[in-house]
Amino acid sequence: MTAIGVGRTRVPLRTFYVGMLVLLYLPIAVLFIFSFGTGTTLSFPLSGLTLDWYAEVLDNGAMIDAARNSLVVGVAAATTATAIGCLVAVAVLRFRFRGRGLLLALAGLPLVVPFVVMGVAFFLLFVTVDLPRSLVTVAIGHSVIGVPYATLIVLARLSGLDPALEDAAMDLGATYPSALRRVVVPLMAPTLLSAWLTCFIVSFDEIALAIFLVGGDPTFPVFLYGQLRFAQRLPVLIAMAVLLMLGTVALTLIALRIRGRDD
Amino acid sequence: MLGRRGTLRFLVTPPVAWLALFFIVPLALIAAFSLRAGSGAVGPDEPWLASVDQYAELAGTPAFLRLLGLSVLVAIGVAVLATLLAYPIAYFLAFRAGRRASLYLTLLLVPFAVSYLLRVMAWKLMLGPEGGVNSLLSFLGLTDEPIQLLLYSRPAVIITLVYVWIPFAALPIYAAMQRIDRHQLEAAADLGAGPWSRFWRVTVPLSLPGALVTFFMVFIPTVGEYVTPALVGGTDGIMYGNIIQGFFTRSANWPLGSAMAMTMLVLTLAVVLVGLRAVNLRRVLS
Numbered sequence: 001m002t003a004i005g006v007g008r009t010r011v012p013l014r015t016f017y018v019g020m021l022v023l024l025y026l027p028i029a030v031l032f033i034f035s036f037g038t039g040t041t042l043s044f045p046l047s048g049l050t051l052d053w054y055a056e057v058l059d060n061g062a063m064i065d066a067a068r069n070s071l072v073v074g075v076a077a078a079t080t081a082t083a084i085g086c087l088v089a090v091a092v093l094r095f096r097f098r099g100r101g102l103l104l105a106l107a108g109l110p111l112v113v114p115f116v117v118m119g120v121a122f123f124l125l126f127v128t129v130d131l132p133r134s135l136v137t138v139a140i141g142h143s144v145i146g147v148p149y150a151t152l153i154v155l156a157r158l159s160g161l162d163p164a165l166e167d168a169a170m171d172l173g174a175t176y177p178s179a180l181r182r183v184v185v186p187l188m189a190p191t192l193l194s195a196w197l198t199c200f201i202v203s204f205d206e207i208a209l210a211i212f213l214v215g216g217d218p219t220f221p222v223f224l225y226g227q228l229r230f231a232q233r234l235p236v237l238i239a240m241a242v243l244l245m246l247g248t249v250a251l252t253l254i255a256l257r258i259r260g261r262d263d
Numbered sequence: 264m265l266g267r268r269g270t271l272r273f274l275v276t277p278p279v280a281w282l283a284l285f286f287i288v289p290l291a292l293i294a295a296f297s298l299r300a301g302s303g304a305v306g307p308d309e310p311w312l313a314s315v316d317q318y319a320e321l322a323g324t325p326a327f328l329r330l331l332g333l334s335v336l337v338a339i340g341v342a343v344l345a346t347l348l349a350y351p352i353a354y355f356l357a358f359r360a361g362r363r364a365s366l367y368l369t370l371l372l373v374p375f376a377v378s379y380l381l382r383v384m385a386w387k388l389m390l391g392p393e394g395g396v397n398s399l400l401s402f403l404g405l406t407d408e409p410i411q412l413l414l415y416s417r418p419a420v421i422i423t424l425v426y427v428w429i430p431f432a433a434l435p436i437y438a439a440m441q442r443i444d445r446h447q448l449e450a451a452a453d454l455g456a457g458p459w460s461r462f463w464r465v466t467v468p469l470s471l472p473g474a475l476v477t478f479f480m481v482f483i484p485t486v487g488e489y490v491t492p493a494l495v496g497g498t499d500g501i502m503y504g505n506i507i508q509g510f511f512t513r514s515a516n517w518p519l520g521s522a523m524a525m526t527m528l529v530l531t532l533a534v535v536l537v538g539l540r541a542v543n544l545r546r547v548l549s
Contacts, residue, residue: 009458009459009462013359017355020429024429027426030388031381042389042395084282091275095274097271103275103278107278111480111483112535113290114483114486114504114528115484116489116504116524117507118289119508119511120293120520121293121524122285122289124289124292124293124517128292130307147282180270205379207380208504212508224380228384238381249376256372260365
């Protein structure tokens, strides 16, 4: 593809790329090693290897609960955000109406507000309407920050889908909603899954907004943040985080693969 | 039977209602709380006295203004560094990686899928006084006592955030480079342009919109950061966001905290609007 028959600069781009990869993976490798070491600080040589921290993860009820909370919040937030993103994408791409640009801007705007500001905003809202902070309020907050991602991902794919397919379904007697449900949604299923996974991962990892919104039940990042003071608990926390990391990395790879196939 | 036009209402109402209630109204509440007198945890039940006291206090406290300026500078610094470091990566992926580009891109994005908190922790584990680097140095007999590395300082915050953002930063630049018509580069070569001249006069201008998107996508979250500064910044590395967060937790002062959040919001939106003028974002995203 870059078959330009003339010289290239001699900048060692591949070396740079590989160097950056090493830098990016190094700290992650360090965490991995740390989670199998017996010590509570990272010291060389490692005093010994152990699987105890991973075994302790299973006994730590509060930590498992926090992870489960994150899962519940992530599912609720991703589902809401993806639904909203779909509605916005269909409205914007398939209809001409007054306020079309405004709707698109509204759906994208959460992306340009720093999380600390969003946190304050939600905090004041829930204080004003007297809704106690809980996993519900975290899920609401995360649904809003997911909307731009869901909208952009669905928009990108829907813009490549021929509207004539919906017209054909309607010619055959379908109402527009059922044309959307029975033609567009099945065709878009992988994209919707990819959007959903992206929103889920964003929510699962989010902390800056969640700190403002959690009640007594913390999400996993908030729990982790709160426990970091206790140095001797660090290995167990890291072990749990490593386990969860394997999950989010797998989900990310799936989402990337789906989107790659779409292109 | 529900036709096309009749459906529009059902498409538009839920998103508008959800975002009005959970995005616009909350932001408006910041403005409302910032324009009232008093301090502390003033609930909605207490009398609402309109006042610009909070903004006066903000403007009259040099420490707050200094921290706001510093946070903007840190965010600009992090965004510029992340963009500059991600640019050669994106260039490699778009022009040199060939058929393996998608594999290389995936390899780059995996670290981004690792929890943000976890990656920040990793730096803490390595750089701390009892951390991996110090322990390795003394084990090898190179140092007698722990050297004070970068931990708990503003540079530590900047390094950690740049590290966190690099994989993501490469994406918009890579997307912009992919859209460059290879024929333009060939035409430049045919007209006698050498590799560097083609790079500066074709590739850079055409990939600039992507680089600007990267800049803003890093700048916005960074300017409001408070978690990373709290973890690796120490007392010297705190940012404006830490003060805001503090006013809603430990030292409750909701009106003043709201004024500070409002100031940050207006500042961020202003920067974004300037950016949008510089680059037609809608064209870049489509």
